[in-house]
Amino acid sequence: MNYRILSLLLITALSLPVAVFSSPAAGQAGQSAPERWNIISIVTDDQADWSVGAYGNREARTPNMDRLAREGARFLNAFVATPVCSPSRASFLTGRYGTQVGITDWITPAEASAGLGLPKEATTWPEVLQQRGYRTALLGKWHLGALPQFHPTRHGFDHFFGFLAGGSEPMNPILEVEGKEKQLQGSLPDLLVDGAMQFIEANRARPFALLLHFRAPHLPYGPVPEQDAAPFKDLDPAIPKFKGNDEQQIKRWTREYYASVHSVDRNLGRLLARLDEINLSSRTIILFTSDHGYMIGQHGLHTKGNAFWVAGGVNGPRRPNMFEESIRVPLIVRWPGVVKPGLEIAEPVSNIDTFASALGMLNVPIPKSVKQEGADFSPLLRGQKAQWRDAIFGQFDVHNSSLAYMRMIRTSEWKLVRHHFTNFLNELYDLKNDPGETKNLYQNAPQRAVRDGLEQRLTAWQRSIDDPILRGAKPMAGIK
Numbered sequence: 477m478n479y480r481i482l483s484l485l486l487i488t489a490l491s492l493p494v495a496v497f498s499s500p501a502a503g504q505a506g507q508s509a510p511e512r513w514n515i516i517s518i519v520t521d522d523q524a525d526w527s528v529g530a531y532g533n534r535e536a537r538t539p540n541m542d543r544l545a546r547e548g549a550r551f552l553n554a555f556v557a558t559p560v561c562s563p564s565r566a567s568f569l570t571g572r573y574g575t576q577v578g579i580t581d582w583i584t585p586a587e588a589s590a591g592l593g594l595p596k597e598a599t600t601w602p603e604v605l606q607q608r609g610y611r612t613a614l615l616g617k618w619h620l621g622a623l624p625q626f627h628p629t630r631h632g633f634d635h636f637f638g639f640l641a642g643g644s645e646p647m648n649p650i651l652e653v654e655g656k657e658k659q660l661q662g663s664l665p666d667l668l669v670d671g672a673m674q675f676i677e678a679n680r681a682r683p684f685a686l687l688l689h690f691r692a693p694h695l696p697y698g699p700v701p702e703q704d705a706a707p708f709k710d711l712d713p714a715i716p717k718f719k720g721n722d723e724q725q726i727k728r729w730t731r732e733y734y735a736s737v738h739s740v741d742r743n744l745g746r747l748l749a750r751l752d753e754i755n756l757s758s759r760t761i762i763l764f765t766s767d768h769g770y771m772i773g774q775h776g777l778h779t780k781g782n783a784f785w786v787a788g789g790v791n792g793p794r795r796p797n798m799f800e801e802s803i804r805v806p807l808i809v810r811w812p813g814v815v816k817p818g819l820e821i822a823e824p825v826s827n828i829d830t831f832a833s834a835l836g837m838l839n840v841p842i843p844k845s846v847k848q849e850g851a852d853f854s855p856l857l858r859g860q861k862a863q864w865r866d867a868i869f870g871q872f873d874v875h876n877s878s879l880a881y882m883r884m885i886r887t888s889e890w891k892l893v894r895h896h897f898t899n900f901l902n903e904l905y906d907l908k909n910d911p912g913e914t915k916n917l918y919q920n921a922p923q924r925a926v927r928d929g930l931e932q933r934l935t936a937w938q939r940s941i942d943d944p945i946l947r948g949a950k951p952m953a954g955i956k
Contacts, residue, residue, distance in 0.1 A: 512610075512683040513838055514760040516672075516747075517830075519568065519687070520740055521561070521617060521694040522780060523766035525554070525806040527737050535714065536734045537707050540745040541808065544764055548810030549819040549857055555868050555886070557828045559768040559781025559802035561642060562619050563872075564827060565689075568767070569600040569620075569631070571831030571848030573871055573941055580873035580951045582642060582782075583619060593621015594631060599846045601831045602685050603632025608840055611679045614638065615671050616689035633687075637671045644691055646736070647699050663701050665692055669743040673750050680754055685834075688747075693736030693770075695779070697729070704739040708732075718776045720787035726773040733772060758812045761837055765827065766805040774801045775913070781872050794878035798870055798893050799913055803886075811837065815857050823864045824888070825853050849941060869937045873951045881945055885934040892918075892930040896945050904930075 525531045529538045530545035557567040562583045563574030574580040577598045594600075602612040613635035614628045619642045621627075628636040638644075639651055649667070650659045660667055672688050698705065713730040715723060744764075751757040771777045776787030777795055781802045784792040807825065809815060825833075829850035835842055836854035855862040870884040881896040889908045895901035904918040904927050917923045938946050945951070 510759040514684050514756065515834060515838060516686045516688060516760060516762045518762065518764045519689045520766045521691050522770045523693055523737060523806065524770040524801055525804050528806050531806060535711060537738050538741045540741045540748060541764060544762060544808045544810045547817050548808055549815045549821055551807035551821045551825055553822060553824040554765065554805050554807035555803045555824065555826050556768045556805055557826055557870050558872050559798060560872065561767055564767045565620060566594055568827045568830045570598045571828055571850040572598060573828065573849060575871060575944055575951055576941060581876050583621065584876055585641065588622035588641065591623060593623060593626030596625065600632045601834045602687060604835060604840060604843060605685045606632045606634065609683065611682055611684040613675045614687045614689065616668050617691050635675060643694065646692065646696065663739060665690055665739045665743045669746050672747060676750065676756065680756060690740050692740050693733050697732035697736040700735050700739045704742060705735040707738065708734045716773045718773055718787055720776060721773050722789055729772050762810045764806065764808040769802045769804045771801045775799055782874055782878060796872065796874045796878050796880035796882065798872060798882055798884045803870060809857055811857055816859060821856050823856055824868050826868050829853050867933065881950065883934055883938060885930050890926060890930060892927065892934060894931065894934060897950065
C-alpha cells in the first residue's frame with residue numbers, strides 16, 4: 477500500500493511543470509507562477525529618460541509609462557552601447573557591440589541596398605525563444621537590413637508588421653503587411669498597437685515574445701492625432717539654457733516632441749488595458765526602453781549621438797558625441813509577482829545586457845554556441861544581491877554626415893571618450909562635480925592619474941571585444 481502511494485506521488489511530481497519547482501517568482505510572490513512567462517518588449521525611437529514623468533519630468537504627460545514604473549522597477553542608470561539607431565538595435569537584440577556585427581552607424585538606404593544588415597550568424601534573443609516554442613513577433617521599426625536575407629523573419633520572428641528602413645510617416649504610413657507593402661490610414665502608433673493586440677489575441681493560449689518598436693518620437697515629430705497635441709499647445713516648457721540657442725525654436729520642438737511621446741503613452745495605455753481585459757497581465761513581463769537618448773538644445777545640439785549644432789541659429793554641422801543625454805535611456809520592467817512595485821535599481825546597465833536579461837527573466841539558458849557580451853540583470857529585478865560592474869563601455873564609429881571613431885568608459889564619477897585617428901578631441905568629464913559635462917578635463921594635469929587609469933581599462937575592454945581599431949583598422953566608412 478505504501479509502495480503504491482509513493483509511486484503515485486512520484487508520478488504526479490514528475491508530471492508537474494518544471495517552473496513550479498524552479499521559478500523564483502513562485503517563491504518570492506507567495507503564489508504560483510505561470511509555467512512560462514510572456515514578454516512584451518517596447519522600444520521607442522529617440523526617447524530620452526528626461527521626457528518621462530517617472531524620471532522627474534513634470535511637463536510631459538506619460539501616465540502609462542509612469543504606471544509601469546509604479547508597478548515595476550525603474551533603472552536609474554540605464555545606457556546604450558551606441559547612441560544611434562542601427563548599431564544600438566543590433567546590440568539590444570544580440571548582446572553584441574556594433575563592431576562585432578559590422579553595423580557601426582545608422583544604415584542608410586544606399587547601404588541597405590548594397591547589402592548591409594544584421595548577419596545571419598548574429599543570434600537574437602527572440603530567435604532563442606522561438607527555438608524554445610515561443611511565438612515571436614516584431615511590430616514597427618527594424619532598420620537592420622532591407623534585403624531578403626536580413627528580414628526579421630530570418631532572425632527569429634514568426635510575424636512581422638512594420639517597416640524595414642529607418643523611418644516611416646507618422647500618419648498614413650506604408651507598412652509591410654503579411655509580406656507586402658501597403659499604405660494604411662491612421663496614426664502609426666495606433667496602427668502598431670492595433671496589430672500588437674491582434675497578435676496577443678491570436679496567441680493568448682501559448683507563450684509569446686512581442687517586440688513593439690515604435691517610430692515615435694523620432695523626427696518629424698508630427699503630425700499626431702489632436703488628442704496627443706492638444707495638451708501641449710499652450711505649454712511654455714522649461715528648456716536647457718545654452719548660449720546661442722533660439723529659445724522659441726527649442727520650445728516649439730519640445731512641445732512637438734512631448735506630443736509625439738504622448739502618442740506612444742496613450743497607446744501603451746490601450747495595450748495595458750487589453751492585457752488586463754483578457755487576464756494576461758499577471759503572466760506577462762513588460763520591458764520598456766528606448767534605442768538611445770536625445771537632446772533638444774542641451775549642449776547647443778539637437779537629436780542624439782550624431783546631433784547637429786543649433787546654437788547660434790545654425791542647422792549643422794554634425795557634432796558626434798557620447799554625452800549623457802545621448803546615451804541615457806529610460807528602462808522600466810514590470811514583472812508581476814516578482815518585481816517589488818516601485819523598485820529603483822541604481823546599478824549601471826546597458827542595452828548590451830538585454831539578450832542575457834530577457835532570457836534570464838524567462839529562465840531560458842543562453843545556448844553554448846552563442847557569444848554575447850552582456851550581463852544578466854534579472855537577479856537585480858528579483859531583489860537578489862549580485863556582484864555588478866562599476867563601468868559602462870560604449871562605441872560609435874560615425875561615417876554618415878560626419879566622421880569619428882569614439883570609444884567610451886563611464887563610471888559613476890568619470891567619463892572618458894577616446895577619439896581614435898585624430899588629435900586633441902579626447903574628452904574627460906567629472907560627472908560628480910560637472911554632471912552637465914561642460915568642462916573637458918582631458919588635458920588637465922591634476923586629473924592625469926584618473927585619465928590614465930580609465931584609458932588602461934578602456935583599452936583592456938577594446939581588446940576583450942577584438943576591437944578592429946586596436947589593429948589599426950578603420951571600420952567600414954560607408955558604402956557609396
